Amino acid sequence: MSAASLEVENLSAGYGPMRILENVSFSVPAGSRLAVLGRNGMGKTTLLATLAGQTRRYHGAIRIGATDIANLQSAPRAHCGLGYVPQTRDIFPTLTVEENLFVGLKGRPRSALREAYDMFPRLFERRRNLGSQLSGGEQQMLSTARTILGKPSVLLLDEPLEGLAPVICEELMAAFSELAKTGGVTIVLVEQRIQSALDFADAVLILERGRVAWSGTSGELGENHQTVEELLGVGGLH
């Protein structure tokens, strides 16, 4: 699939009766990169999980290109081009790296595995290792590569750098940037490392208690120290 736009309109969602997101609206043009920022517990993961169809949606539209996917279950959303890499890095620990990647092929030929190995050469080196034998960074690479093999047009990444050493973070961010440049995919990134997110993204959305508190370009936020301090609770970018 090629990159598609993502449009979210008046989205309210939560868990059972507990409303977390309130009237969230934003749009991400095809092929561009949005970073979703916010302090802990502000609804970032809930937003991605809602886009992926894994929470209770009260109302609102979610469009990939011209298709409204809001009433679809998770699996058909994936068929419409939505790729989701959750914070939990849902890999299969008892399968090898290569077997994990097979799951992502979704009917594509085995030769397509080359795309995953080109993106993350470490996975090729460890292709016969079990998922449980991978480091945190390698698990993140595997989870991302498996999703990418499904050729999503919109890719949701939830805190891919969490708990990883700086050198691995750089490796991952470089791979994501390369993917965004050449892979024909629209990317929504939830990240705590603000500077990494700003370096990566074209546009930024800040969530505060489940609502959009600020949106603009990465450049605008980088210069807006007051907003960074008020909404992200940090004195400077890191």
Ligand SMILES: Nc1ncnc2c1ncn2[C@@H]1O[C@H](COP(=O)(O)OP(=O)(O)OP(=O)(O)O)[C@@H](O)[C@H]1O
């Ligand atoms: N499965 C769940 N059931 C009920 N409430 C939940 C569930 N998951 C999250 N919440 C609540 O929803 C709110 C938003 O949580 P969410 O994980 O979306 O925030 P976040 O911005 O991603 O936080 P963090 O940066 O800490 O990961 C929090 O108050 C959290 O306690």
